[in-house]
Amino acid sequence: MRKPIDLGYGISLIDVFDLGKENRTGTYVIHEEDITIIETSASPSIPYLLKGLEALEVDTAEVKYIIVTHIHLDHAGGAGLLLERCPNAKVIVHPKGKRHLVNPSRLIQGARAVYGQQFDEFFNPILPIPEDRLVVKEDGDTLQIGKNRTLTFLNTPGHANHHFSIYDPYSSGIFTGDTVGVYYPQLLSKGFEFYLPSTSPNQFNPQAMLEAADRIENLNIDRIYFGHYGMSENPDLAFKQLRYWLPIFVETGESVTKEQADASFKEKTASISKGLFAKISEYLAEKNVSPSPDVDEIIQLDLNVCAMGIADYLEKKK
Template identity: 65%
Template structure:
C-alpha cells in the first residue's frame, strides 16, 4: 500500500490508484487546519482515499471542504461517494460545473462515449450531489481554512471551460488540475522530468491554455501540485516543457486533419496518437529511458485521449 506523502506546509498527497495504476491521480489533503481535500478521482478510487485519510488520523466528520478543480470524472467522479462518508463537508466547484455534479447524466453519457464498455469498471457509481452541499467559487474568490491559510480560486480554462485552479499562499503553490499538464514521476528514477499538456476533448483550447499558464507564471509559484501526479518544485522546467510541447501537439493535429480530410474521426485520431507517441518516445529515448519502461502504459492512454481532443478542436475550428 502506497502511504500518504508529507509535502510540507501541512499538505499530504494520497495516491488514488486511478485506473488501478499507481502515481496516476492524487488527492491533496490540508490536515493542519480545517480538513480540506483537493480532487477525489473516480468512485473506484474512494477506498484508497478513505484509507489515506485513516492513515493521516483524520476523522471523516472533520472533513469540511472537498474541492474539485474540474468535473472530469478522473477528478470529480467520486465526489458524491466521498460526500456520503463526510457528513459535514461541502463540495467546491467551478460555476460551469455545478449543475453536472448535481445531475451527472451528461458526464456519464460523455464518458461512456469515450470509454465504452470499460466505463463501469473505471467510473461507476457516479452519485449526484445535493445542491445545498455544492458551493461555487468565482474567479478571484477565496476560502479561509484555519486562522492563517487562504486559498484563492483562479478560473483557468484551456483544458476545460469548467476548470479552476487553487493558489495557496502559505506554500506559494498552485493546484493546477490539468491546465498545467501532466507530470510523470515514474520517470524520475531515470533522472528524467516530463511534463505534457493535457488536450483531452471536448473543450481543449490552446490559446486559453497558454493564457492560463501565463497567469500561473505571473504568480511566481515555488510549487506546482498536479492532478496527475504529484508536486514539482522545478517550476521553470514545467513552463519550459509546456511551451515546447503544446505547439508540437497542435501542429501534429493540424497536419493530420489537413492531410486526411476524407478519413474518419477515429482514423485521424489514431494517426495523431501515433505521431504524438513517436515524438514523446524519441524525447525519452534521447534521455536513455528504455522502451519497456512502465510509464508507457500511462503515456499511451494519455496520448490517445490527447489525440481525440486535438482532432475535435481542429475540426470544430474548421467548421466555424
C-alpha cells in the same frame, strides 16, 4: 495501499490508484482547522482515499471542504460517493461545473463515448450531489481554511471551461488539476523530469491553456500540485515543457487531419496518438531516457485521450 506522502506545509498526497495504476492520480489533504481535500478521482478510487485518510488519522466527519479543480470524472467523479462519508463537508466547484455535479448525466454520456465498455470499470458509481452541499467559487474568490491560511480560486480554462486552480500562498504553491499538464514522476527514477499537456475533449483550447499558464507563472510560485501526479518544485521546467509540447500536439493534429481529410474521427485520433507517441519516444531517446513498459503504457493511455481532444478542437475550428 501506499502510505500517504508528507509534502510539507501541512499537505499530504494520497495515491488513489486511478484506473488501477499507481502514480497516476492523487488526492491532496490540507491539514488545517478546516480539513480540506483537493481532488477525489473517480468512485473506484474512494476506498484508497478513505484508507489514506485513516492512515493520516483524519476522521471523515472532520472534513470541511472537498474541492474539485474541474468536473472530469478522473478528478470529480467520486465526489458524490465521498460526500456520503463526510457528513459535515461541502463540495467546492467552478461555476460552470455545478449543474453537472447536481445532474451528472451529461458527464456520464461524454465519458461513455470516450471509454466505451471500460466506463463502468473506471468510473461507476457516479452519484449526484445535493445542491445545498455545493459551493461555487468565482474567479478571485477566497476560502479561509485556517487562521493563517487562505486559498484563492483562479479561473484557468484551456483544458476545460469549468476549471479553476487553487493558489495556496502558505506553501507558495498551486493546485492546477490538468491546466498546465501532466507530470510523470515514473521517469524520475531514470533521472528525468517530464511533463506533457493534457488536451482531452471537448473544451481543449491551446491559446486559453497558454494564457492560463502565463497567469499561474506570474504568481511566482515555488511548487505545483498536479492532479496527475504529485508535487513539482520545478515550475519553470513545467511551464517550459508545456510551451514546447503544446504546439507539437496541435501541429501533429493539423498534419494528420490534412493528410487524412476523408478519414473517420476514430482513424484520425489513432493517427494523431501514434504520431505523438513516436515524437515523444524520439525525444526521450535523445535525452538518453530508456523506455519501459509501465511508462510507455501510461503515456500512450494519455495520448489516446489527448488525440481525441485535438481532433475535436480542429474539427470545431473548421
